[in-house]
Each structure stands twice: as C-alpha cells, then as structure tokens.
Amino acid sequence: MSFLEYAPAPESTAILNLKSDYGLFIDGEFVPGHGKSFATISPATEKHIATIANANAADVDTAVRAARKAYDSTWSKLSGADRGKYLFRIARLVQERGRELAVAESLDNGKPIKESRDVDIPLVAAWFFYYAGWADKLDYAGLGAAPRALGVAAQVIPWNFPLLMLAWKIAPALAAGNTVVLKPAETTPLSALLFAEILQQAELPKGVVNILTGAGDTGQALVQHPDVNKVAFTGSTAVGRAIAKSVAGTGKKLTLELGGKAANIVFDDAPIDQAIEGIVNGIFFNQGHVCCAGSRLLVQENVHEEVVDRLKQRLSTLRLGDPLDKNTDIGAINSREQLDRIRELSDIGEAEGAERWTADCAIPENGFWFAPTIFDNVSTSSRIAREEIFGPVLSVLTFRTPAEAIAKANNTPYGLSAGIWSDKGSKILAVADELRAGVIWANTFNRFDPASPFGGYKESGYGREGGRHGLAAYLTTASLHDSVVETKAVAQ
Ligand code: TAP
Numbered sequence: 356m357s358f359l360e361y362a363p364a365p366e367s368t369a370i371l372n373l374k375s376d377y378g379l380f381i382d383g384e385f386v387p388g389h390g391k392s393f394a395t396i397s398p399a400t401e402k403h404i405a406t407i408a409n410a411n412a413a414d415v416d417t418a419v420r421a422a423r424k425a426y427d428s429t430w431s432k433l434s435g436a437d438r439g440k441y442l443f444r445i446a447r448l449v450q451e452r453g454r455e456l457a458v459a460e461s462l463d464n465g466k467p468i469k470e471s472r473d474v475d476i477p478l479v480a481a482w483f484f485y486y487a488g489w490a491d492k493l494d495y496a497g498l499g500a501a502p503r504a505l506g507v508a509a510q511v512i513p514w515n516f517p518l519l520m521l522a523w524k525i526a527p528a529l530a531a532g533n534t535v536v537l538k539p540a541e542t543t544p545l546s547a548l549l550f551a552e553i554l555q556q557a558e559l560p561k562g563v564v565n566i567l568t569g570a571g572d573t574g575q576a577l578v579q580h581p582d583v584n585k586v587a588f589t590g591s592t593a594v595g596r597a598i599a600k601s602v603a604g605t606g607k608k609l610t611l612e613l614g615g616k617a618a619n620i621v622f623d624d625a626p627i628d629q630a631i632e633g634i635v636n637g638i639f640f641n642q643g644h645v646c647c648a649g650s651r652l653l654v655q656e657n658v659h660e661e662v663v664d665r666l667k668q669r670l671s672t673l674r675l676g677d678p679l680d681k682n683t684d685i686g687a688i689n690s691r692e693q694l695d696r697i698r699e700l701s702d703i704g705e706a707e708g709a710e711r712w713t714a715d716c717a718i719p720e721n722g723f724w725f726a727p728t729i730f731d732n733v734s735t736s737s738r739i740a741r742e743e744i745f746g747p748v749l750s751v752l753t754f755r756t757p758a759e760a761i762a763k764a765n766n767t768p769y770g771l772s773a774g775i776w777s778d779k780g781s782k783i784l785a786v787a788d789e790l791r792a793g794v795i796w797a798n799t800f801n802r803f804d805p806a807s808p809f810g811g812y813k814e815s816g817y818g819r820e821g822g823r824h825g826l827a828a829y830l831t832t833a834s835l836h837d838s839v840v841e842t843k844a845v846a847q
Pocket of ligand 1: 511512513514515516538539540541542569570571572573574575576578589590591592594595597598612613614615645646647743745771815816
C-alpha cells in the first residue's frame with residue numbers, strides 16, 4: 356500500500372440481524388416454500404449469507420389467492436388517504452432502517468456501500484413518499500374522474516437495483532389501490548425479505564404485498580397465473596419478449612422495462628472535466644449493471660484523443676474491492692454467470708478489432724470481479740456496440756457532425772436513455788429532439804427522481820415508471836373498467 360492509499364474503512368455488518376433461513380412472505384407471514392431452497396451468497400467473497408425458500412407453482416397460487424382476498428376484502432375498500440398513510444409509514448421505516456438496508460444490499464448484490472447508502476436506499480424512501488402523496492389524488496392523475504385499480508399485480512424484478520426496483524413496482528401499485536405478488540431476482544432476494552419485515556412493522560394489512568423468492572420458473576408461474584390482472588416486468592429483453600407472448604390475449608395489462616445500449620454523446624464544446632465525470636458515472640456506476648448505462652461513448656473526432664486519455668487517467672484512480680468499504684468505487688460483479696457474459700463479450704470486442712484498455716487494479720482472490728475497461732475505435736457493427744454487456748465496459752465511437760452523432764446514437768435496437776454533453780443549450784435541445792430514447796440527460800447522467808417518468812422505446816420495452824405516468828400502468832378509467840366488466844358478463 357503506498358502512503359497515498361486510503362486506509363480500509365469497512366462498514367460494519369453488526370447492524371444486520373439476518374436469519375439463517377428465509378421463507379416466502381405470503382398473507383403477512385413468512386411460510387416455508389415447496390420448491391428446493393437455495394443459498395444467497397456474497398458475490399465479493401462467495402460466502403453463504405442465508406438459505407432462501409423457493410416458491411413452486413402451488414406457492415404462487417397461494418400467494419395470488421392471498422393478494423386477491425386482500426384486494427376484495429381490505430385494500431380496495433380503503434380510502435386513498437388511508438392507503439397513503441401506510442405508504443408514508445413504509446417510507447419512514449425505510450429511512451429508519453436505511454443503514455441496515457444499505458449494508459444488506461451491498462452484501463447480497465456486491466454494489467459499493469457508498470452507492471447503496473447514498474443512492475439506492477434514499478431513492479427507495481423517496482419513491483414511497485412520492486406515491487404516498489398520490490394515493491388520495493388519483494382523480495388528478497390525468498385519467499379522468501375516479502380511475503380504478505386493476506386488482507392483483509404480478510411483479511418480477513432483476514438483480515441490479517434489488518430494493519429500488521421493488522420500490523418502483525410496489526409504491527405506485529399500492530397507491531393506485533392494487534395488491535401485489537412480487538418476485539425478486541434469485542441472486543438478490545435479501546433486501547426484499549427485509550422489506551417484508553418492514554411491511555409487518557408497518558402493519559400493512561395481510562396479503563396486500565406478497566413476496567415470493569425463487570428462480571425464473573417462479574416468475575413464469577406468477578406472470579402466467581390466470582387470476583392476475585396486471586404484469587409488470589423489469590429485466591432482459593429476451594425474457595420480456597417471452598412474457599409479452601404469454602400474456603397476449605389474456606386481458607392482463609403489461610408493462611415491460613427492458614435492456615438498453617445508451618449513447619453518451621460528447622461534443623467538442625462540452626465542459627470536458629464534467630463530461631469525464633459524467634462518462635464515468637454513466638458506465639461505471641453500479642459496475643455498469645444499469646439498464647440505462649451510457650455504454651456507448653460517442654465523442655466528437657477532434658476531442659477524441661483528449662477525452663480518451665483523460666478518461667484513462669480518471670479510471671486509474673478508481674478503487675475496486677470490498678463493496679462494504681466506504682472508499683470503494685467499483686464493487687463485485689453480481690454473479691459468476693454475469694461475469695462470464697462480460698468476459699465473453701469483451702473477448703469478442705477484441706477479436707472484432709477494437710482496442711482494449713483495462714485499468715490496472717488488483718483483483719481480489721475470491722468473488723467475481725471485472726476491472727473497468729474501455730474499447731476504443733469500436734465500429735458501429737461490432738457486437739460490443741450493439742449488445743448490452745451489463746458490466747464496467749465502455750465502447751468508444753467517434754463522429755464529426757451532430758447529424759452523424761444522432762444517426763449513430765439511434766442505430767440500436769434499444770431506446771432507453773441517452774446523454775448529451777455540450778456548452779450550447781440550443782444544440783442540446785435540437786439533438787435531444789432527434790434521439791429515440793425514453794430518458795435524455797443533458798450535461799449529467801444517471802439521475803433519477805420519483806416525479807420523472809422512466810421507460811423505453813423499441814426493444815427497451817413499453818410503459819413508464821415514475822411520476823404521474825407510472826400510475827397509469829396500475830389504473831383503468833372508470834368507463835373502460837365498466838365496459839370490461841360488461842364484456843365479461845356477456846361472455847359468461
Ligand atoms: P432477467 O434474466 O430477464 O431476469 C429478470 C427477472 O425475471 C428475474 O427475477 C428472473 O428470475 C425473472 N425471470 C427469468 N426468467 C423468467 C421467465 N421466463 N418468466 C418470468 N420471469 C422470469 O434479467 P436480469 O439478468 O436479472 O437483469 C438484467 C436485465 O434487466 C438487463 O437487460 C437490464 O437492462 C434490465 N433492466 C432494465 C431496467 C429498466 S427500468 N428498463 C432496470 C433494471 C434492469 P431469476 O433472477 O431467478 O433468473
């Protein structure tokens with residue numbers, strides 16, 4: 356260790372009071388699952404954290420029944436103001452237990468504690484506070500007077516922001532008056548199970564939220580259950596496509612939040628210092644496990660060399676290691692499977708002729724790690740310019756004119772997000788107007804706010820989460836609801 360190195364500053368795990376085994380959370384209680392239980396491990400050490408129950412199709416059915424009963428007997432009968440009180444209570448408990456949740460998230464997911472502590476958990480609380488405020492104001496959501504809840508929502512989430520994705524799903528669903536069955540990802544169930552304890556603390560009526568741990572087949576059984584009214588999925592485009600097919604023709608409302616391959620466009624008049632920080636934040640935040648990551652850097656040709664040189668200098672200062680250390684910038688890759696995929700695509704990038712540069716940092720002996728990597732001179736047809744790597748890997752392409760930047764940015768099957776760096780507001784607005792992306796940041800990247808809708812075009816999915824738009828996914832207008840009920844009655 357050089358004398359300029361920081362001393363280790365690990366966050367203590369003493370605050371965690373984890374059980375050795377976790378059951379499924381159904382009808383307000385933890386109950387055993389009927390599938391084969393599995394272990395959740397720390398991706399930084401590969402050490403066992405806890406044994407997790409696995410929900411089979413019968414458990415899914417029990418959970419959906421509990422959610423239906425809670426919807427019919429309790430939740431749909433409460434006023435919006437009363438639903439809001441529960442949501443406010445949950446938000447406050449998330450804040451109170453924030454440190455514990457952050458440690459659990461970093462332990463289970465591998466993300467740096469400074470990110471879970473300063474980004475994930477505060478946003479979770481913000482999402483519940485925001486939608487708590489909406490619960491008694493649904494008449495003003497832009498859907499006409501007295502919009503109605505859909506009923507039971509089946510929600511399936513990925514592993515990259517476990518608790519935040521849970522909040523994005525559960526908060527609007529409950530505010531709108533639905534009940535929920537949610538499945539977290541197999542590799543990151545821990546924070547969802549601690550959240551179930553928070554629901555008990557908040558005395559949320561039994562069955563309003565049910566949490567089923569398990570793998571892809573649990574998710575499949577859940578979204579295909581005939582008694583769910585709404586399916587909300589965040590994950591890969593391949594699984595999203597399969598879900599869309601299975602839901603087609605069932606009358607279930609569907610929202611899909613899928614992958615991305617965002618362009619981060621740097622013009623030669625951009626403030627370069629800020630742009631470097633924005634590029635780093637865009638692709639190396641959360642080890643690049645971010646659907647809206649700025650994984651394609653489009654840089655104007657005349658500043659290309661300067662930007663890449665400065666980027667390499669900056670990346671050489673990032674600290675990779677223990678996610679629980681407060682100095683860590685780059686944590687662990689979430690699973691061996693994900694690490695293999697990042698390695699495979701990176702090798703393909705090299706084979707396809709891009710120039711590979713990797714930050715020189717020590718890799719811990721155990722666990723799953725990938726050092727920050729840049730590929731320069733990437734061609735638009737290269738797989739690393741087209742496919743989502745979902746890791747700390749940046750592909751650099753160049754352009755000469757705004758028109759070329761726009762064409763290259765839009766040359767992707769995805770359309771989730773984009774970034775523009777320029778000194779000129781008029782240029783930013785003109786370029787943003789032409790980009791086919793759901794979220795566009797200007798002179799910043801990866802900023803989230805519960806009041807702001809988030810979602811994609813094309814293969815990035817459909818529907819919006821966040822803001823007033825996020826409520827629309829969980830509501831139906833009164834007239835539409837009546838006509839569906841009438842159609843069903845006629846069909847019977
Ligand atoms: P997926 O493999 O698609 O998994 C997502 C969730 O679906 C997991 O809970 C998974 O369970 C479950 N699942 C797997 N197969 C299923 C099936 N046939 N039916 C129903 N559920 C099924 O994605 P991932 O690798 O966890 O997450 C990374 C992807 O999520 C990336 O593409 C990323 O871009 C995307 N993502 C998008 C957004 C937004 S907002 N657009 C946000 C975050 C992430 P298991 O974990 O047990 O396999």
